[in-house]
Every structure is written in C-alpha cells, then in structure tokens.
Amino acid sequence: MTPDQLRSLLEEVRAGAVDVESAMGRMRHLPFEDLGFAKIDHHRALRHGMPEVVFAQRKTPEQVIAITRQLLENSPNVLITRADRDCATAVCQQLVGGEYFPMSGAIRFWRDRVPKGRGFIAVLCAGTSDIAVAEEAQVTAEVMGNEVTPIHDVGVAGFHRLMHYRERLTEARVIVVCAGMEGALPSAVGGMVSCPVIAVPTSVGYGASFHGLAALLGMLNSCASNVTVVNIDNGFGAGYVASLINRP
Amino acid sequence: MTPDQLRSLLEEVRAGAVDVESAMGRMRHLPFEDLGFAKIDHHRALRHGMPEVVFAQRKTPEQVIAITRQLLENSPNVLITRADRDCATAVCQQLVGGEYFPMSGAIRFWRDRVPKGRGFIAVLCAGTSDIAVAEEAQVTAEVMGNEVTPIHDVGVAGFHRLMHYRERLTEARVIVVCAGMEGALPSAVGGMVSCPVIAVPTSVGYGASFHGLAALLGMLNSCASNVTVVNIDNGFGAGYVASLINRP
Amino acid sequence: MTPDQLRSLLEEVRAGAVDVESAMGRMRHLPFEDLGFAKIDHHRALRHGMPEVVFAQRKTPEQVIAITRQLLENSPNVLITRADRDCATAVCQQLVGGEYFPMSGAIRFWRDRVPKGRGFIAVLCAGTSDIAVAEEAQVTAEVMGNEVTPIHDVGVAGFHRLMHYRERLTEARVIVVCAGMEGALPSAVGGMVSCPVIAVPTSVGYGASFHGLAALLGMLNSCASNVTVVNIDNGFGAGYVASLINRP
Amino acid sequence: MTPDQLRSLLEEVRAGAVDVESAMGRMRHLPFEDLGFAKIDHHRALRHGMPEVVFAQRKTPEQVIAITRQLLENSPNVLITRADRDCATAVCQQLVGGEYFPMSGAIRFWRDRVPKGRGFIAVLCAGTSDIAVAEEAQVTAEVMGNEVTPIHDVGVAGFHRLMHYRERLTEARVIVVCAGMEGALPSAVGGMVSCPVIAVPTSVGYGASFHGLAALLGMLNSCASNVTVVNIDNGFGAGYVASLINRP
Amino acid sequence: MTPDQLRSLLEEVRAGAVDVESAMGRMRHLPFEDLGFAKIDHHRALRHGMPEVVFAQRKTPEQVIAITRQLLENSPNVLITRADRDCATAVCQQLVGGEYFPMSGAIRFWRDRVPKGRGFIAVLCAGTSDIAVAEEAQVTAEVMGNEVTPIHDVGVAGFHRLMHYRERLTEARVIVVCAGMEGALPSAVGGMVSCPVIAVPTSVGYGASFHGLAALLGMLNSCASNVTVVNIDNGFGAGYVASLINRP
Amino acid sequence: MTPDQLRSLLEEVRAGAVDVESAMGRMRHLPFEDLGFAKIDHHRALRHGMPEVVFAQRKTPEQVIAITRQLLENSPNVLITRADRDCATAVCQQLVGGEYFPMSGAIRFWRDRVPKGRGFIAVLCAGTSDIAVAEEAQVTAEVMGNEVTPIHDVGVAGFHRLMHYRERLTEARVIVVCAGMEGALPSAVGGMVSCPVIAVPTSVGYGASFHGLAALLGMLNSCASNVTVVNIDNGFGAGYVASLINRP
C-alpha cells in the first residue's frame, strides 16, 4: 500500500464512502496470495521493478510450475533458478516460452525485452569450471534488461589474457567476477577499473578450497576498494545487484 | 598510459622525434613514485576519479604524514582510515585541513566539495555500538562527493523503528547497512527497498558472534536479492562502493 | 523409585516383611527393560508426563517396530522421528494407528487426544523449504496435547507478510520459528511478541550457509532477548520444549 | 499503535475531527524517543511487560547514565548488564537505588518487587568459575519478579552432588544451567526433570574449549529433549526467557 | 636389531668371521618384507607383543587377502578393520578362521586365546547408534587377550540406567566409552570410577554435531581428570590402548 | 555410601535402631561439605585414591588458600595447578610445605612420598618451549607416587636425538609426550614402544598452529595405535592418567 493509496483510502473514510472496519480490513490486506505451500508476493515485483524469481531447489516440478504459472499472469519476465533437468523438462512442456540453460539450471521467460540499463555489464569467470555460475549471472542480468558482455577463462595466473580485455572492461558500468580456488581475480579486475565489481566465489576447487570458503575469504579481504561479495555460487544475486546498479 | 598516449608516442617514433630505446623506456615508465616504504600511485586517483586513501594501521605517524603530504599535492581530497589518537594528533599538527573522527579513526582532507552523486546514500546501523563503522562509511561517502543520510539504532528486534524511516529509505540510491550480532538488518532493509544494499558485518557482539563471523555469514546468506557484502568492520569499503554506484 | 516407594520399602524392612538383601536388590532395580539393543525407559514417560519418542535414524525397521510395540503397551501416544519411507511402510503395516508425515519423516500414534496446554503454539517457517522441519515441530506439539497454528513462508525479506499475522502471534503462548539461510526470522518475531520464541536453524541454503551453521550463529546472536535455540533441523526438540512451556 | 488506537484514529478521521494528513502523520509516529545516540523504546516495556535493559558494553558511563535516567522515568525496574567498575561507580553515584553485582557486572534498579511467577526458577552452575554467568541470570530473573534458587558447583564429574538437589530440581518450573568446558550438565539435569532447561555455555575452560564453543556444541547436541540454548556467557538471556516461561 | 644381536655381530667382525661390508649390510637389514604395495613389519608384532592389524579401507579385497595371508604366517591373531561386506566375503572364503562383525566391519582371526590381562575392560556406549564403534573396541580388546564387559545404551540423559552398572564399573581395570552427540558420558563415568577412561567420540548425531566434532570437543574438555581421547569413531584405537593398560 | 554402609544401615533399620525417616535422611546425605563458593568432595579422594587437586585459574588467592587448607586436613598430598606468582606467594606464606613450580604454575604439598607405581613414567617434550606443560605432567605424576624420567627437546626433526633415548623409552610403563607445532612426536614415540603413550598438544607455535589446534588434530590422527590424547596444554591430565595406568 503506497502513501497515495493510503491517502485515497483515508479520504474515502473521511467522505463516509468506506466505513472504519472496512478500512482496517483493507489496510491489513497486503497484496500477496496463498497457494498453500508458498505465498506469492506480486508486491515485490512492483517494489523492485524486477522480474519474479523462483528458486527451484527442494521444490517439486509441480510446485515450480504452479508458482510460475501464477507469476506469469502478472509479470512479463520470470526467472527460475537451480532447476534440474527433470524440472526443466516439465516446466518447458507445461508453460510456453521457457528457455533452459542446463549448465546453471536457469529457466527464463523473457517476454519484455526492452533495454533498461545505462551501460553494459561485463561478466567474467576465472576458469572454464566457473562458467555455470557466470551463466546464471548473465541470464539474470539479461532478463532484467541489461546488455551483457561475457568474458571467460581469464584467471589471474595468465594475467596477459585479462589484459587483452582491459579496454572493454574500463567501459563497463559494473562487472561481475566469478572465481573459485584462490578467488584472486576480483582484486586484479578491481585494480584495473573504476566501476563497482561484484565478486562471486564459486565452489570450484578441491582440498583446502573447502567448497568455496577459500575464494570467499579471499574476496572479502580484497585489497581493491571497489569489490563487494555475494554468497558462494550465487550468480543470480550478482546478476541481480549488477542490474540494480546499472539502472538509470 | 592510455591508448591515446600510446598512439602519440608511436607517432613520434614514426616521425623520428623519439628513438626506439627512449620509446621503450617511456612505455615502461608508469606513473608511480617511490617513497622507499610505499609506492604512491597517482594513476589510481586518475583511474578511479576518487580521492586517495591511506590505511594508517601498522604505519608510524611519520609514514602516514609523508604519504599524505605527497598525496595532497596531487589530490584535493585525501582520506586516512584507522588512525589512532597519537597518529591523528601528529597528522593534524603537521598538515593543514585535517578533520579527525575519533570513533572510527578517520581523518579527512576535504578540499573539493562539489557534489558528484545522482541521489543520496543512506547509512544505517543496527545498534549504538555499530556507529563507529557507520561513521567510517559516511565520512568516506561524503569525501567522495555524496549526500549521506545517517540512520542509527534501528535493529531488527525493534522493527517499528525501522518502519519509521521506510519512506526515506525507498528514496535512497544505495543503502549501507552496518550490523553486528546476527546481522539480520540488511535482509530486512533489502526486502523494503529496490536499490542496492551494501551490508557491513561489524565485530560487535560476544560469544558465538565470533568477532563478526556470525553477522558475516548471515549477510552472505541473505534472502534479499539486492544485498552484497564487504569485510567485517569495513565501513570504508562500503562507503566507497556506495559512492561508485551513486555516480552518474 | 519415588520417595514414597522408598519409604514403604524401608517400612517393610523395619517390619521384617522384607529382608536386607532383597531390599538392596529392589533398590537397585530401576524400571527399565532390556531389549538387547536398547534399554526402554518407561520411567521417562512417568517423569516427564510425555509420550515416548523413537529416533528411527540408523535403526532397522525391525528395531523400530520392536521398540514401538513395547512402548505402546505403556504409553497411549508414541512419536517416531526421522523414519524413511521403507521404515514407515513397515511400521504402519505391523502396528495399528500409525500416521505418517513424509516431509519430516514423523510417524505418530495419537490415542490420547485430551488437550493439555494453556494456550496455543504458533509454528512459523521462513521459506517453503523449511516446512519439513516445521512439520516435525507441529506433529510433536500436537501429540503432546497442544493446539498448533502453523504459519508458513513469512521470511524477513518480505516483512509485510509477517506483519499480516502480527495479531495472531501476540496471542500465542510460545512460538517456534524455523529458518535457514541467514536465520533472521526469530529476531524479527522476537521483537514483535512478549512470549518465548524457540528458534530452529534449518540446513536449508547453499554456499556459506554451511549446512545451517550461518542460521545457527545468527539465532544464537539474536538481539531479541526472548529467543532460545535448538540444534539444526531439530523440529522435534522445539516442539517438545514448546509443549513443556505451554503446560499449565 | 494498537488496533484500538487505530480504530479511534480512523473514527476521528471519519468524524472530521482529524484531517487526512494529520492522520497519516500520527500513523507514522511510533512511541520512541531519540537521545541522539540511541532510540529509547518505551513501547518495548509495554509490549513485553518487562523491565528495560541497558547493555553497557562499548557505551560510555555518560551514555549509560543518560539512557538509564530516561528509562527510570517510565519503568519501575531497570537492569544494566556488562558494566565495568568505572561505569558502575558513575551510575550508582548519579542515580539513586542502583545495586551493583561485580562478578557479572550487572546493576539493578528494583523498585517494583511484586512477585509475578507461577513457581520458582533454579539457576545451576557447574563450577565456581561459572558463577558470574549464573549471577547474571539470577539478577535478571529476580528483577523480573521471580523467586530464584541458586545451586552452584554441581558439575557432572561429581554426579552425587547434583543428586543431592534432585528433589528441589524436580519442583522448579524452569531451570537455567550454566556450564563451561564440556557443557554436559544441562543434559544430565534435563534427564532428571520434566520442566524446560535453558542451557548457557560459558567461556570457562582452556585449550580446545575454544572460548565456549565446545560447551555450546555439546549443549546443542544434548540428548535430553527439554534443553534449549542461548549464546555463550548470555546469563541475561537465560534469566529473561526463564522469566517468560514462569509467567502465569 | 637388539643390542645383543649387535654385540654378537660386532664380535663376529672382531673374530674375522664376518667382513666389514657384510656387517654393514646386515646392520642395514631391518626385519620387514616388501609386497610391492605395502611393507609388512613383523618387527611390530614383536615390539608390541600384539596381533597384526590390517586397515581395509581403500584397499582392494585382493590386497587385504595378500597382506593378511602373509601376516597369518607369523602371527596367531590378526585383526582386519573397516572391511565392507564384499571384502569380508572374499577374505572369509580365501582364508580359514575369519570371523566377520558386520556392524563395525571387523574381521578377526583369533587362534591364540590365552588371557593376558590383569582385570576386565568395560566397553560402554551412550546410544544404540554407537554400538558399531563399541563393537570395534570390544573385538579388538578380545583378540588381544582381554575379558570384555559390554554395556550399551546408558546415555547421560537417563542417568539412572548408568547408575545401575555402577558397581560393575568400579571393578573394571579400564573403561572405553563411546558416545556421539554431546559426548557427555565419559565425564559422568570418569567421575564415578578411579580407573582410566578412554573416550571415543562417534560421528552419530546431526546438525551441529558436525560429524563428531561436538562430541570430540566435549570429551577433550572433560572435567574428569581420568579421561583421555582417541579419534572420532576410532573404536579400534580405544580397544588397543585399553589392552595395553590392562597388561600385567 | 558404599554397599557395605548401605547394608549396615538397612540392618539397623531392621533392628529398629534407626527409624525410617532418619534412614532416608542419611541415605540422602553425601560426603561433601559446603564452603559457600565450592563444594569440597572428600569422597573423590577416597574414590580415586588420589591427592586432591585445586584448579587455581579464575580463583582468588583467598579462595585457593581456603580450599587447600580444608583439603590438607584430609589428604596428605594436595596439588594446585595454574597458580600465578601472586597466588603462589600467598599460598606458600599461609600454608606450610608448599613447593612452587613457576614455569607451569603448579604448587605441590607432598607429604606422603611412598612410591605407588609398577614402573616409571617417561615425560617427553619436543622443544624447550613445551617444558612448562611437561613440568605440570611430571609434578602431577610424582605427587601421585610415581618415579618420572623427564626427557626434553627431542623433537621429530632431530630424530637421532630421540633415538638416543630409545632403550630408556622401551622400559617405561607409560609415556607422556608434550608437543606443539605439528605434534608429530607422539606418533614417532608410539611407533618405537609398546606401552601406552599419552599425547599432550601444547599451544606453542604461531600462525597456522591456531593455539594448539594443529598439534591436537595431528595427535588425534596418529598412525600409532597406542596413542591417546588430552586437551591442549593439559599436562596435569596427562600426568594424572599416566599415574592411574602405572598403578599395580
């Protein structure tokens, strides 16, 4: 309920068009619906001006389909993340317009493709094993109306590869950097550019990488001041925030 | 060395105005100077369009003064972080125009006060003990040309206090949220607004807070998609990135 | 052996009705039986006035059935937790009256349904993925004679959903809150109400949630004073303690 | 703002006694005051029916005194926790009626001593080094209107000491158990009684106690179902929740 | 090579019966043989007066059989630990006299059954899920010539069960105590008896048990002075050391 | 209360010499006294046949003296551990016969010096920095009636030093090994001898030793089967258990 809606309601109360108990009822009524297993919050799309997102992990295909169908009635764009192949098959059979990205498990309904950003977003990954996470970031940023430049396999031990893209990087509005192992790439990129860098630690690695912990700690301790961090493997979150930053 | 500078240089080589060895020498010459104990990088200020920053911890007052004096010759604004009282006293005696913030240990030389941001930055803290970190974020964002709205003591267990500021928060371009203990405030704020939220875990707490680890993990696992995280107590980093996001 | 039983025994000794060695033997005899693989303790039900509980994990269906059959002879209500589908099928075929809850793996024998509580218990969960843990808490509290109000999917990033239930929550005698990821919901609920809140971290999440550790630490560091915590995914324990608190 | 207050306000709007903008203003006005460094929330005392509490750590004596003076105007009972000796001296000089407990650092203003509980609360500690934490729990529970039975130095390796108090323990409504090192006492007590047990890990120990982590993990994994846990050294929280449980 | 053997050798050198190079060769020759993938060390059995032990995990059935066959030529008793069912089937088919214990995965060749201990060893476990570890300890202690009294399911939350065995426990020469979850049993047992107690944390539990870490830390911090600890699930090590302690 | 005492009591009840209520009272009366801040348990000395021990850390000199004075009335030998210099000075002034060991902080009252062991105990340490912990083990074992052979500075990187003592080590009944850093010495010693080895990790080291954690984990994972472990820096516990093992 926005201030304007509240003002209208109070004016209706004042005018006697709405009685007190009804007004109280309406003020308590918030715009979400109940599907039994999940409250769908159309308000969120309004609040954030963003597509709705469904986190498919631990949900059955039936639940994912039901939620998505409901969302598609109000939102032109819907993003499903972390869907396995069975779920994706079911969703794409039942609902028209879904595009599946098997590496990252994303499914995208992208009906409103009007560009919304100020500039472009670069999405980097350090090694070929980090591509799945980078893909999730890219799919997210695109469905939110951004132009994305993906740059893969530019890890810090082959620094000249990264230097190759230096000029392109300095033109980006915001950069998402996905890296596992020691997680050093965001610091190197951060030192090169003056835009915000969103670091995504990935769980790629073995031994003392402790499933992404080493990369996470490395990124949190970055000596570059323009780096912030999201959760391990959270490509979606990085793409989402990058989109917010890129908005006019 | 920018592409344009390189092009000019190559043209001079072509024209015979510069010989090959000199060209090689110049191409190797990068714009930093050597004070013996620290390489000062004026290039960085150029690259980022940002004030220079001196991290005072583990440096002697003499080192801090020498570095700062050098920087002030090229940069209108200089920020010193983590200075103790002795260092601050020495700096403010030796160098004109320093402003000391004892809670956070920041010293600010703020000579260019032209506003540079699109909107304003809100800086929140959950409890009174988190103010030191919030102050560092605020001082940083201001010296980088931003209007800042500080909002203190709005922790999640007294949610109605936070609600009080709801409207102001929805108008911010970017929000910095400092919280120790369970670190829940960024999620609550993130759910309220549609702009990027930068979460700063603080080391406030005791017992199983493990010096900020609990807050850090909480923030990384935020269920709000618009939240990114910086290092524990890193108010400076949060203020810095918030400024980058707020730039036109 | 209660003080009264001891007194009676000593009086029989005094009267010569029981000789010394027999008395010593009886005093050593405590009311548990030996099934070979597990000592069943009917005394516990007496002591706690509570149904017997069987923890099925790592037990064979045969062991679960044997223990449960024995318990059902003395206790009207028996609760089995963490039973997989095979175990549940076997139990429900062999023993009359079992009710299986597949999400949480609980099996309930609920023969004495007399209400025993002072008020009602609210059981909340933050996301749809936390429902399994919430179900275990609900099933436990019900079999122990409590009215339960379940409220699902009210995570802190959509705070208005939680506000919707505010009035109902303030009427509860005790509230169980299940949340994974950052575990912020118990603090928000705790700040709203004045009754005890039992927080259950769930292992829902990924990356730096570290299988529930992030939620656990967040809950232990809650800034709300009325929050206590149980083990990760321990819906049973939360429902059990909530029942004790709700007893007259 | 309670539903009744809201209803009255809306009726005034309807009657024309209050105009729309004023109503919107009042609905936004929540009952807390701003001291500059901390928002005091009288609403909380109302909501919880509890004394106000000031956490003194990281606050100056002046801040503690200012907050406490403000609170004493509305609350008969105020509890200050974690005050060092300097702070305590200042508070007790400036404000009448403060009682200082040096082991735990609590200061208590206890003007309303009407008993409010159903039964009594037992507060146990395992070793003499845990007494400080137990004292904080006892002081808290008493100022909240409860009768408290303290039982000290009954660690699990001298189990017969604990058995000595068995009967008294079975009569308690709720038991707080403070223990460091291996943290085994809550399980042993929990197995003896049928009331809720609130376990407080203490940072007492050395080596692999890791400042209370060993005790914390032990208590979270308790095999007794009636145990919940609060943060390390959080005697206040345990006393607070115990009081809530003991309320009629 | 014992001092006596060395002395003999030197005397032969002195007498000219052995030349210098041969003596050097012999002094270098230590009593182990090489099977290619594992050096078998008959010396160890001599040194420790103990049966040979084969750790089957990560070895193929063929490797286990080859090593065991070799050992059986020199040692009357051989113990294989951590054998899965396939390995056990192969071993028992190929080698005569093997006895398989499926819960713990031990295989025992027990040809010399002469008792070697001073008293008996008690092996306790806290819950039925800890029996596998206790069995490994028992099998080990028996094959090393000890009388063992197993006592199962006497966890600390049902303390009266443990008390039932108090007298038997005070007669043991050494006690092995296996417990998961909070690992409190060794402290309770340690406080009851005056013999050494060897604590074995088990990986039984869930959530914050962290695969036995909680039990391990609890046992290391035991307030009973007569407790030492072995690795998580290391029933073999506990049975082995208990046997050494029980030797005359 | 021993079985014999119980039997006598019951016979008195039978004979009418003791009435029922008195018998119940006596059965409840356990042999400990209350000094207000600590329950002294003379029973423990009887149960374990061991000297009484006072843990001085976190106790005032006055408390230590009061407890020690009480204990000296019933026990010929008393050991105080972890006393700082102030405490030691006060104790040795007030109580006759105390011997202070400043490295480890032990104070020993050793009035009954009758040897009680079967053989001797060797106490090794890896480096000179580990001597304090070894001293605590030695002082403890001596006051409990054992002959002790201390062997210092025989770390595993200078293996020939350890080999020098090989023969002496093989004659010991039990060996205590104190080591910080990587904690490898117990494994090396354990492989050399056939008696039990008690490993004491020390907090000596820096960086990734994490205050003894590295040594602790190393010892728990020892590939020698005759090694058990006590808490970090717990020389007392090691000396105590070694004494129990050495008893006839």
Add this chain to the structure above:
Amino acid sequence: MTPDQLRSLLEEVRAGAVDVESAMGRMRHLPFEDLGFAKIDHHRALRHGMPEVVFAQRKTPEQVIAITRQLLENSPNVLITRADRDCATAVCQQLVGGEYFPMSGAIRFWRDRVPKGRGFIAVLCAGTSDIAVAEEAQVTAEVMGNEVTPIHDVGVAGFHRLMHYRERLTEARVIVVCAGMEGALPSAVGGMVSCPVIAVPTSVGYGASFHGLAALLGMLNSCASNVTVVNIDNGFGAGYVASLINRP
C-alpha cells in the same frame, strides 16, 4: 611479446614499414587462441619451458579431447590430470600415445623424453592409501624430464622403515612427501636431509582428519625448516615444483 620483439616492431614503425594502428593492434595481440570454452595459452609452455597440462575434472571428455588435440600440435608432452575412467577411455581412443594411470587419474603424452634435471627426485608416501597422490607427483615429474625414485609405505610410526632409505634420500635433489592422517612424515624426512622437501597433505584418514585438514596444518607447522606445502591431494603441483627445483 618479448622486449626483442617489441624492439623490432618499434623499428619497423620507425622505418615506416608498419603503420601506427597496425602496431597498436599487434601489441595488443597476445599468443592465445580461443576454443570457445577455454583460452589455450601456448605462451605458457614457452614461458615455463614445461609441458601443457589439462585439468580434466568438471570437463566433458569432448572438451578434454579438443583441448588436448590443440595442445599436442605445439607441445611434445601433455599431461591430463583427474580424468575418470570414461574420460580416459575416450581420450586414449581418440588421441595416439596416451598412457593412463588409473589410481591418480593421470593421462600422459610423453614424446620428448630427454632428461632435463640436475639430480633425481624422491617421491615418498606414508601409507598405501597415499599412493594415488604420490603417483600423480611421479607422473608429473617424469613427463617434465626427471628421474624419480618412488618410496612407498614409510610412515613415521614405523620409523625404521624410513631409516632404511636414509642414504638414498640424502642423495636426492628434492623430495616430495605425501601423507594423510597426522602428516608427520615431512618433518621426519626434513630433519634427515638438507634438500628442499615438498609436503603434500592427502585426504586419507577419517574423523578428525577432516579430509586432509589435520595433515595440512601439521605440515604447515613443521619444525623442519626445509619443508614447504601444497594443497591437499595436489600431487601434480608437488611434482611440478620439484621439477622446477631440479632444473639446472
């Protein structure tokens, strides 16, 4: 681009043979090619004088084959690590000359077998379970032109086995030591020899080995000064660095 190449290029610019834009283009052109999913960097082989290496984990057999085929065109020797059996089968069918090592998962193309080292490299492992990691180190060192002496199953608890190889070890130029569990072997070896020792913690162990963490910490805290450490199970890295050290 080497300084010489740069010099030539600049001279061509000077001579007018190359125009400015072409020069800029060439200077930007770095010697790597793009296969779409991975940038192949032939430059690296030149820079390091080393064979190319493909990390097969998380790559499809098709990707591994494509990358390897490309590399084999420029490098005589190629090493693939962490290939599972399916991948190995596909690679060896498609590409001539591959040799598969199933324990470690290495595939080796070894066409240039000219020895390149100063001396030989010894590769030790503590137990038979560590052989897989040692094999990876050996295969790597051999393909890089080194003579390797493998020594298996010489763990520190059977120290005389290690002593058997003492002379051979003192002749090595560099030693790789693979050990799990307590990770003590590198310290013992390091104390014996004067060459560099590269320690490889392995994930062999159980319980408190925490998948190699115990061994890793032990090795980092080695009391031998000639020990450095690589990641858990990183036999490849150890063999690689050993080869670099052994180069003339």
Add this chain to the structure above:
Amino acid sequence: MTPDQLRSLLEEVRAGAVDVESAMGRMRHLPFEDLGFAKIDHHRALRHGMPEVVFAQRKTPEQVIAITRQLLENSPNVLITRADRDCATAVCQQLVGGEYFPMSGAIRFWRDRVPKGRGFIAVLCAGTSDIAVAEEAQVTAEVMGNEVTPIHDVGVAGFHRLMHYRERLTEARVIVVCAGMEGALPSAVGGMVSCPVIAVPTSVGYGASFHGLAALLGMLNSCASNVTVVNIDNGFGAGYVASLINRP
C-alpha cells in the same frame, strides 16, 4: 655418523684396535651436547651446510645468549629470529658482531659472506605492512649466502606496479612472495615466471582475514602450478627453502 665413519670404526674393531663395548658406545654417541634446557645439534649444521638458527620467542635473553655463544664456536653464521628489543639489546651487548633488524626481530651474525647461490632470490611483499615478514626472509637468505632483490608494495590491485618489475622477476632463480589480506600476489607472480615461487601468508589484515587464514587458503589454492606455501608469517622458512633451491 656417516657410512665412512662407520666403516672406519668397523675396521678398527676388526683390527682389534677398538673393543666391542667401546664400538657400541661410540655408535650410540651422537654429536649433540646438552645445555640443560636445550640440546644443541652441531650435526645439523653439518648435515644441511647451513647456519645455525635460534628461535628466540618464549626463551629468556639468558637462554638465547647461552645457546648462541655455544653455536658461534662451531658455526661462522648464526641467525636469531623473533627476538624482542630487550632480548636484542642483551644479545648485542654480550656477543660481538650481532646485527639487529627491529621490524622482523632478527639478529644476524654473518661472518662467512662467501656467495653460495646459483642466481639471485627476489623477495616481494604486497603492502608496506608485509615488510616485516619479507625482511625476515631476506635476512635469512643473505646469511645463507644468497644475493637478494627486495621488491616492496606491489600488491595485485595495482598490477601495473608489479609489471614494472616483470623483467627482473623473470631472471630470478626463486621468488619469495609475502602477502596478507586475500593473498593473491603469489598467483599473479607465479603466472609471470617459470621459477619456483614460495608464498608466505602474513597475518596482516582485519575481520575475515582471520589472522592470515584467508591469505593461507588463497595461496594453497593458487591456480599457478609453481607455488608452494609456508606457515603464516614464516619469513624465515621461506628464505631458508629459497636458499636451498638456489644452491648449485
């Protein structure tokens, strides 16, 4: 005792010049002396061809002086590490020729300055706060006969600074890299050069650097294959191994 010495001894036995018992005595006599608190091992200097090293931490100035004096009689060069100012003052007063380095706490006796290396060693540090650790590495490498090139303040976020030294780095035989915070510098350097890189994590940083743990994990997970790691702040170890690698 070398094989040659053993051979001589045996030949003397054979010739009757040495009797059997004397030979046994001599074979047992290893070349270390006993100062009471520390065994000095002159053999080590012989074995490693290296200066003797004294670790001053936790030793009294008197102990350090006594050990050092003894060592100076046999070794031309002696290095003392981790000496505080008091210790250094005492050492330099009592012993001639000591040179104190206050940042790292090293004291160096450097009497034999003959160069012993094949090439030079580069010692890098990422920030000015890491210089203390780099100094320890440099002092160590120099006293062991190596030419050292120190390069300070070349962290990865200012990558062009590092590039400035690229040519010099490619000429080094071995490189030591000290870095705190995210520890990314070794990977960047490792990717630039083909010699071995020894990474030293430093405890420089705050918050989630966890006293060097973040840097340590980052370095262990380096994507550059030529990187090995030593303990946190272990500049000495890095300088020592670098010297071994640089030996002809």
